[in-house]
Amino acid sequence: MPALAQIKPAQIQTLDSTLTILHQQAMFNGAVLVADHGKVLYKKTFGKANIATNEPLTTRSAFNLASVSKQFIAMMAMMLEKKGKLHYDDRVKQYLPAFPYETITIRHLLTHTSGLPEYFDLVLAHRNTLDTLTNTKLLQLLAEFKPKPNFEPGERWEYCNTGYILLASVIEKAANMPIETFFKQQITEPLGLKDTYIYTLEMQQSPAGRVFGFRRENGLEIPNDLMRFDGVVGDGNIYSSVDDLLKWDQALYTEKLVSAKTMKLAFTPVKLNNGTTQPYGFGWRIDSTGQVLSHTGGWVGFLNEIVRDTKKQQTTIILSSGTDGVARNCIKAILAGKKPEIPKLELISNIRLIDGTGSPARACSVRLRDNKVWETGALTAFPGETVTDGGGRVLAPGFIDSHSHHFGGLQDSPGGLALVSQGVTSIVIGQDGNSYPIDTIERILQKTPVAINVATYTGHTTLRETVMGEGDVLRIAKPEEVVQMQILMKAEMDKGSLGLATGLEYERAFYSNRSEVVDLAKTTAASGGRYISHIRSEDVSLDEAIDEIIQIGKEAKLPVQISHIKIAKRDRWGYAPTLLAQLENARASGVDITADCYPYDFWRSTLRVLFPNRDYTSPASAEFAVNQLFDPEKSPLLHYAPHPEYSDKTVLEVAAMRKETPAQTLMYLIAAASEFDEKHPDYQGNTEGIMGKSMDEPDLESFLAWPHTNICSDGSWGGHPRGYGAFTRVLGRYVRERKIISLESAVFKMTGLAAEHLGIGDRGIIAPGYHADLVLFDPATVQDHATIQQPDAISSGIEKVWVNGKLVFENQKTTGQFPGFFIKRK
Numbered sequence: 001m002p003a004l005a006q007i008k009p010a011q012i013q014t015l016d017s018t019l020t021i022l023h024q025q026a027m028f029n030g031a032v033l034v035a036d037h038g039k040v041l042y043k044k045t046f047g048k049a050n051i052a053t054n055e056p057l058t059t060r061s062a063f064n065l066a067s068v069s070k071q072f073i074a075m076m077a078m079m080l081e082k083k084g085k086l087h088y089d090d091r092v093k094q095y096l097p098a099f100p101y102e103t104i105t106i107r108h109l110l111t112h113t114s115g116l117p118e119y120f121d122l123v124l125a126h127r128n129t130l131d132t133l134t135n136t137k138l139l140q141l142l143a144e145f146k147p148k149p150n151f152e153p154g155e156r157w158e159y160c161n162t163g164y165i166l167l168a169s170v171i172e173k174a175a176n177m178p179i180e181t182f183f184k185q186q187i188t189e190p191l192g193l194k195d196t197y198i199y200t201l202e203m204q205q206s207p208a209g210r211v212f213g214f215r216r217e218n219g220l221e222i223p224n225d226l227m228r229f230d231g232v233v234g235d236g237n238i239y240s241s242v243d244d245l246l247k248w249d250q251a252l253y254t255e256k257l258v259s260a261k262t263m264k265l266a267f268t269p270v271k272l273n274n275g276t277t278q279p280y281g282f283g284w285r286i287d288s289t290g291q292v293l294s295h296t297g298g299w300v301g302f303l304n305e306i307v308r309d310t311k312k313q314q315t316t317i318i319l320s321s322g323t324d325g326v327a328r329n330c331i332k333a334i335l336a337g338k339k340p341e342i343p344k345l346e347l348i349s350n351i352r353l354i355d356g357t358g359s360p361a362r363a364c365s366v367r368l369r370d371n372k373v374w375e376t377g378a379l380t381a382f383p384g385e386t387v388t389d390g391g392g393r394v395l396a397p398g399f400i401d402s403h404s405h406h407f408g409g410l411q412d413s414p415g416g417l418a419l420v421s422q423g424v425t426s427i428v429i430g431q432d433g434n435s436y437p438i439d440t441i442e443r444i445l446q447k448t449p450v451a452i453n454v455a456t457y458t459g460h461t462t463l464r465e466t467v468m469g470e471g472d473v474l475r476i477a478k479p480e481e482v483v484q485m486q487i488l489m490k491a492e493m494d495k496g497s498l499g500l501a502t503g504l505e506y507e508r509a510f511y512s513n514r515s516e517v518v519d520l521a522k523t524t525a526a527s528g529g530r531y532i533s534h535i536r537s538e539d540v541s542l543d544e545a546i547d548e549i550i551q552i553g554k555e556a557k558l559p560v561q562i563s564h565i566k567i568a569k570r571d572r573w574g575y576a577p578t579l580l581a582q583l584e585n586a587r588a589s590g591v592d593i594t595a596d597c598y599p600y601d602f603w604r605s606t607l608r609v610l611f612p613n614r615d616y617t618s619p620a621s622a623e624f625a626v627n628q629l630f631d632p633e634k635s636p637l638l639h640y641a642p643h644p645e646y647s648d649k650t651v652l653e654v655a656a657m658r659k660e661t662p663a664q665t666l667m668y669l670i671a672a673a674s675e676f677d678e679k680h681p682d683y684q685g686n687t688e689g690i691m692g693k694s695m696d697e698p699d700l701e702s703f704l705a706w707p708h709t710n711i712c713s714d715g716s717w718g719g720h721p722r723g724y725g726a727f728t729r730v731l732g733r734y735v736r737e738r739k740i741i742s743l744e745s746a747v748f749k750m751t752g753l754a755a756e757h758l759g760i761g762d763r764g765i766i767a768p769g770y771h772a773d774l775v776l777f778d779p780a781t782v783q784d785h786a787t788i789q790q791p792d793a794i795s796s797g798i799e800k801v802w803v804n805g806k807l808v809f810e811n812q813k814t815t816g817q818f819p820g821f822f823i824k825r826k
């Protein structure tokens with residue numbers, strides 16, 4: 001009595017419903033057959049044989065089997081061996097005298113142990129694109145160029161299409177007739193395979209029922225069938241149907257073609273020269289139990305698989321065109337008793353797409369598939385698909401903040417409200433020289449998943465502190481310390497750091513010299529990383545600082561980026577065009593220098609930065625600060641612990657209260673803060689802080705408009721309004737109101753250009769295969785509302801935000817989903 005069928009009816013039902021969904025949602029076009037002891041449990045076709053004629057598939061439609069063809073080629077070799085026409089250990093050269101390798105045998109070809117290189121590269125290198133490849137031409141190419149084998153025959157196992165083409169040529173020679181004739185006489189006619197044939201160039205017309213390959217691209221079906229390699233036979237190019245393949249499968253349990261003993265060889269793992277075995281026989285893959293035999297076949301337009309469980313006598317045949325691997329994975333999961341992973345689709349329709357490349361907006365739809373963008377274009381909804389109506393708004397890639405200080409606050413606000421409410425979906429941290437080790441970041445993100453993606457640079461100051469000691473960084477690093485820093489840098493690069501970030505204006509890095517930075521930058525460059533810098537001065541020594549970053553780019557040969565580019569010195573206001581010309585010159589000389597910029601003319605820091613020489617009691621320096629480094633009338637104290645009543649007052653207002661000049665007041669404020677610090681060593685938070693108005697809007701506008709500037713916030717949770725409003729401020733004030741840049745250009749600067757500047761691969765653009773980080777916004781109303789007085793006011797006009805295909809922001813609120821990734825350097 002035969003064993004009972006082990007596939008349950010419920011599994012077949014799931015199989016059918018899954019394939020139905022996959023077909024309805026354009027993820028499957030093909031034929032599936034499941035049999036038990038030759039009895040069909042499931043047999044069904046979905047879709048078209050020919051996209052040009054709409055001819056439907058039937059179970060007799062013949063698909064290009066691609067590599068599933070190899071089992072037929074191997075069978076012909078076995079039949080010739082049985083007839084004494086060849087021997088497995090015969091040298092190939094005996095049959096093909098032009099073959100330039102002495103020791104390769106037929107067995108090596110059958111088992112992928114010949115060491116022959118794949119033929120694709122050889123053909124591309126030596127034959128023009130209009131030349132159709134045939135078996136004879138391939139042999140000529142091998143004879144002419146004799147490409148170096150990948151290994152000695154029998155030393156290793158390496159899947160090899162070249163070998164099976166040669167095998168087909170050997171078969172023709174041994175059988176003394178065209179292979180298609182031998183195939184017909186010996187296999188298809190005896191077994192009654194009516195839909196199975198070898199495709200050859202000589203065929204005047206395609207046999208009826210031939211399936212034509214296609215692919216789906218942005219909602220369209222595009223022909224994707226035989227190409228110029230397809231004059232060859234052996235590695236593929238046998239066509240067959242599911243009906244025929246079941247007959248073939250059943251014949252392999254009998255002795256209709258060869259004896260059981262011969263058949264067994266096809267199912268025996270190949271033994272290498274060193275005695276180990278590899279799970280491949282003659283044209284079949286063999287699983288670890290030795291009982292499940294299978295082969296896949298993928299070639300332009302086609303994706304197939306046959307699986308034969310010889311113990312349970314169950315057979316699964318999947319033939320498809322215009323399909324990716326998902327149906328195959330689902331079928332195998334279902335038959336193994338597991339839940340299939342059907343991709344989740346979402347169609348976002350009725351939008352103006354600004355794709356992040358700088359291209360003009362266009363009306364279309366975008367389809368997401370799990371966490372990626374699947375397609376864009378004129379798309380219609382599939383049955384059962386989630387549809388989001390974009391209401392005619394702009395859909396853009398989620399914004400990438402190339403200079404963010406938000407990471408610390410994400411632990412308390414994993415929804416990332418400050419960021420997603422302005423459309424930001426990825427932040428880049430590790431800026432101004434301070435970073436966490438990547439292991440730490442990944443651990444933090446694992447413990448508290450967040451809504452947005454995070455990438456990091458490796459901080460120069462952090463490397464100094466680690467190697468030189470936290471208390472000993474106000475000096476030049478010793479050569480051996482630089483070597484230690486380089487080792488740490490390399491390790492972080494290997495873990496996916498974007499590159500080296502410095503904060504040379506800050507005390508803890510200020511004492512480094514240029515050669516230390518260049519050495520670290522060279523290590524970074526060797527790993528394909530980049531350099532980003534809060535340069536050594538943004539005011540009194542701006543020229544030297546710009547020169548330094550250009551030199552670093554030149555000497556270390558890596559892309560360099562100026563963080564939050566600005567001119568913070570009054571007598572240099574209006575100098576932005578000159579500075580940009582200097583940067584353009586550097587670019588023309590081969591230095592890939594770029595910048596990021598936040599859209600405000602005031603910074604936030606400590607009062608002490610107003611004394612670049614750190615001479616806080618010098619009346620002359622105070623006078624210089626008041627005249628050149630900030631505007632006392634427009635610069636409020638954020639908070640001031642020694643005199644809380646001064647908080648939120650401008651320096652000019654405080655001076656009036658104190659009946660002093662602003663310079664006198666400035667000196668007093670620093671002295672009183674120092675005294676306060678000494679008396680209150682345990683005081684939590686900053687003693688003082690100032691919002692320094694020190695830039696000029698025309699300069700800012702020049703910087704924003706420079707083609708090599710991307711947008712950043714330099715923000716965090718509160719304090720400076722840029723933490724909540726930088727990106728929406730660009731869209732509202734500088735695009736809509738002041739028309740400094742076009743909407744498409746602004747989006748490019750927030751997305752595609754930022755990704756390019758950072759070395760981030762598959763984000764920043766809306767195109768098939770890119771991660772689905774998206775923002776839907778209304779360009780007519782988008783606006784920042786964060787101010788110095790209310791730095792955490794939320795922007796308007798940002799309607800929905802997705803990160804990795806999940807909705808994270810809607811109706812001015814975070815959604816409680818935390819799909820953020822840690823992004824590594826591409």
Ligand SMILES: [Zn+2]
Nearest residue numbers: 432534563564
């Ligand atoms: Zn900075």
